[in-house]
Amino acid sequence: MRRMFLPLLxxxxxxxxxxxxxxxxxxxxxxxxxxxxxITARISAAPVPLPAAPDPESDRFLPVRVTGTxxxxxxxxxxxxxxxxxxxxxISAFVTDQGRRILVDEGFIRTTEKDIPRPPTPMTVTGNLxxxxxxxxxxxxxxxxxxxxxxxxxxxxxxxxxxxxILVVARTVTGTDARATPLPVDTVGIPNxxxxxxxxxxxxxLVWAGMTAxxxxxxxxxxA
Numbered sequence: 001m002r003r004m005f006l007p008l009l010x011x012x013x014x015x016x017x018x019x020x021x022x023x024x025x026x027x028x029x030x031x032x033x034x035x036x037x038x039i040t041a042r043i044s045a046a047p048v049p050l051p052a053a054p055d056p057e058s059d060r061f062l063p064v065r066v067t068g069t070x071x072x073x074x075x076x077x078x079x080x081x082x083x084x085x086x087x088x089x090x091i092s093a094f095v096t097d098q099g100r101r102i103l104v105d106e107g108f109i110r111t112t113e114k115d116i117p118r119p120p121t122p123m124t125v126t127g128n129l130x131x132x133x134x135x136x137x138x139x140x141x142x143x144x145x146x147x148x149x150x151x152x153x154x155x156x157x158x159x160x161x162x163x164x165x166i167l168v169v170a171r172t173v174t175g176t177d178a179r180a181t182p183l184p185v186d187t188v189g190i191p192n193x194x195x196x197x198x199x200x201x202x203x204x205x206l207v208w209a210g211m212t213a214x215x216x217x218x219x220x221x222x223x224a
Contacts, residue, residue, distance in 0.1 A: 004219050011212025015205050022201035029194035036187045043185055047126050050096065054166055056131040061185060066168055067124040067175075068096035070104070073161050075142070076114055077149040081183070088114055090180045091152065093161040094125070094168075101163040103154065105130075106170055107180035114147075118179055127170040128185040 039061055047065040054062070076088040087110045094104040104125050109116075134151035142149040142156070149157070158165040171184040 004216055007212065007215050007219065011208065011215070014208045015212070018201050018205035018208055022198045022205065025194045025198035025201060029192070029198060032192045032194055036190060036192065039187050039190070043128055043187075050100070050102070050166070050168075054129055059129050060131060062129045063126070063171075064129055064168060065124065065126045066094070066096050066102070066104075067122075068094055069120050069122045070094050070118070071101075071161075072118065072120045074118065074147075075149050075157050075160055076109075076147050077152050079108065079183070081108060084108065084110060084181075087111055088148075089152065089183065090118070091149075091157055091161075091167070092118070093163050100166075102166040102168060103157055103161065103163050104168050104170060105152070105183070106173065107182035109180050121176050121179070123173050123175045125168055125170050126172045126174075127168045127182075130167055130169045130185050131165075132167075 042061045043063065045063050047063040050064050050066050051059060051062070071093040073093040075091045077091060078086070079089050080086050087108050090106040090109055092104050092106055094102050096102065105127070106125075131154050132152045135153050140150045142160075144160070152167070154167050155165045157163075157167070169185045170180075170182045173179075173182065
């Protein structure tokens with residue numbers, strides 16, 4: 001029995017740690033599901049007028065409605081959709097009826113539509129405020145000569161189009177024929193891998209328990 005004590009203790013402690021990690025991931029899953037439900041409810045709430053000074057944290061995903069006119073200036077952000085493949089997001093400079101210059105993400109266009117002129121157009125946009133975090137150290141710099149961007153960087157786009165660093169991602173556009181297919185804000189891009197992690201930890205706990213049981217059997221079995 002003394003030979004079995006340390007392997008048994010080691011096995012019990014290891015299983016306990018792995019199970020605790022699995023339980024922690026289940027708790028994280030419940031927390032993340034609640035966060036995503038809150039974001040979904042916020043995204044789909046009734047739109048309000050554009051705040052005077054939107055905050056990138058407290059006003060993220062805030063539903064708004066703005067009426068005004070595009071200026072004809074835009075940046076094109078490379079993107080891909082499941083249904084249409086590669087294309088671009090059209091990010092337009094937009095002057096509201098109150099005279100504020102902001103950014104409007106009108107939505108998706110195909111690659112063949114990139115160079116089609118999109119002159120100044122009056123429209124009403126219902127959508128959500130967003131400051132997407134799409135850039136990292138591996139993101140290429142924008143090709144300003146060809147007007148091809150590789151991520152939505154609100155401060156840089158605002159500088160390029162001479163607007164305030166405020167982006168409204170369109171959900172619906174009225175008052176004009178659709179120039180792009182809206183790609184509304186949703187929770188699809190927010191990672192939620194906690195269930196996968198929980199299954200992994202619980203699976204490792206089972207493997208650890210099996211290995212411990214096998215080791216104890218080897219120790220306990222009679223020798224010839």
